[in-house]
Amino acid sequence: MNKKENNISNSKKALHLGKGLGWDNVYFIGIGGIGMSALAKYFHANKKYVAGYDKTSTEITDSLVALGIDIHFEDAVKHIPSSFLNADETLVVYTPAIHSGHTELEYFRSNGYQVLKRSQVLGLITEHTFCLAVAGTHGKTTTTSILGHLMYECNVPVTAFLGGISENYNSNLIIKGTEVTVVEADEFDRSFLTLSPDMACITSMDADHLDIYGDASHLMKSFEDFSKKVKVNGKLFVKNGLPLKGITYGIEDHSDYSVQNIKIKNGAYVFDVKTPKTVLKDFQFNLPGRHNLSNALIALAMAVEYGCPYRQLAEALASYKGVKRRFTYQIKTEDFVFIDDYAHHPEEINAVYQAIREMYPGKKIVAIFQPHLFSRTRDFADDFAKSLSQFDEIMLLDIYPARELPIEGITSKWLLDKVKNPNKQLISKNEIVSKIHQSKADILLTIGAGDIGEEVKHIKKEFSVAS
Template structure:
């Protein structure tokens, strides 16, 4: 059905998940266009590939190419407001509309589908797996929620035999998929603005696990109480990591599995959480009959994911940029950076993402952030949300048990960093904090 449309229009085309689907349809020779509120590197890349994009939310700005509802498909992100005027227009004019997840479900239908889910780790795992498949000449197309450093894209195509998708739990989107292989990296409380309770979230992941095609395989973190092929640092896991160590910012470890061992793997992304993600990708590839030597070589050439423990500078100060926006993710970053740099002064710069998430995890954020030597908080990035009374960065700051803490505006960051004694600066957040990274880098280099 989806192939019958010659024109595809996206509401929210600049999102990390939406833009990969837009690239897919451009690759198929479709006429592609859409709206987004801000021009970014992602939308510029789409425009360079021929997409017709506008940034002014007016019906009159919708290109005429999409005026015929018979051959135009509308794909929208659930992150947009329900009263979006373009969404209303297309509904009222009887266009065919699909959520992003529904589009992915149709793209992967009748294909061998691999779906990577989890509240944390799914983007890195999907990107590692994409690289392993690419390097080993497997026919696949992947839609990932981050930019691969190896391919500078969130859409990687080397054939159509396998469709690899990052399965997002937001809005229960991943329940639209029927994978042949699924992986669950983690299940921690999140999106409690969508889910009624932690149990509701867990039930949704259980339903995802039950959506496997007949004879499908489920890979799961050893710590999760779900039946499946287990992986992790625990020696009882079916795929486990042993002899983990870090040398010069790289990880080295062995992978053990039934009747086999892959020794002395070198992996550029530091942190045990990233080694675990690499292990998940390795386990899936073993079940696709890729041999150890080839997987070891491919893991050694993986360059990482943008904004996932990304080194921006290593001198004169160390500057690390990360998408972390949940207490568990911040804890993983904190563990990694303190392990790598035990003698250095470490500053965290954090922009909270969403009022609801800040409310739900206020104490957890405060506890985790307090472990850094110095903390800089920015105002909450609201994204799709309206303010919630009593939920703000000042309240979060007050709950932190640390005397070296500040609440700053973005324009104050550079001056503060220049005058700080911190040796390592870790920038974290899922909002527009990423736009400040280059300014901070340049200021440090002056």
């Protein structure tokens, strides 16, 4: 690894939000990732020349190209624009998903470029701002997008980096100013330890990413380390019941911040919020599921502690539309509902099931699930089987490998055998539409963090016509 890659202190002055960024050019390796593309948009908005590489063309890369960002899809130095072949004027940003033998990455490392991980760059950008960070094994993206939206609508000079595409802004970057940053603090490969937030929350600490951490205790230790990154006189918020000290939040309990008097009106939650000082009345939130209500509560708590006015917060929350692939309605008619969700952990699947059952009692729910990572499937197989068994019918696609090679014996068939519900089957992508027709589902749910999202448009096209 090039010595420059570790010499982050030299970069601090260059990445100060609202100041002149030290490089004219920023080159991204893995530019199509959700976190990488948000950074690419940020630098582009700051009038930098941005370009990059990714393995395949996607809707995200298409959106970047539409902004005028140069992207290519073959790993070859000859495709790098000539203006980036200048080590003094070019910052190189890469994602850990890129393998170490990547030709372009090795070229930059061998030729004296400043090469930094995405998490390092995000940490440097946020260092000289008032930073609000959202951590947790579940709920990060939705909570971050709610908080970014609340701050934006309350006229806070905020830049929010999201791990998903906001329905309100059709983007994973929200910009209204440069003094405040809202960031998703990702525990994967401990990248959230690059942050030094003024406020932070931890939504959950369930075991995950055991391919990185080895066991749950090391994951817990990483969250403890993150909690210590909060600046002196900063504020840490924790979901009630987590083994960390901080300002607590919860639903219908005695937490410092608590949702009270919950009602469902016209498919939306209406509720009050008890704060340490008072009770704020009549909030409305349009996303289903108690897990989403919890996400809304912590976003409200952080915005209240920041100083946002109650009435503006109430109006902002009511106007929040959600994040794409987070309980996203694709079709919603009296006879057929199609929902797509990013859930890829047993607890997330449980939360989605609870939300659907609450909204659609008595309806037949058919779930199509694409497991994500061989290691995660292996580590949580029994929990996956239990969560999937709750649905009326389950269809499994092959495991999406992402960054992993196959693990012997770990297959979707192996997982399916553990599912107790007899209404189950293994299917291929080209069978999806026909199998849905055969299922006679009232509610169809597609879930997973792999490329199942690419199938959504085909399903929507077929059943929008049919319904």
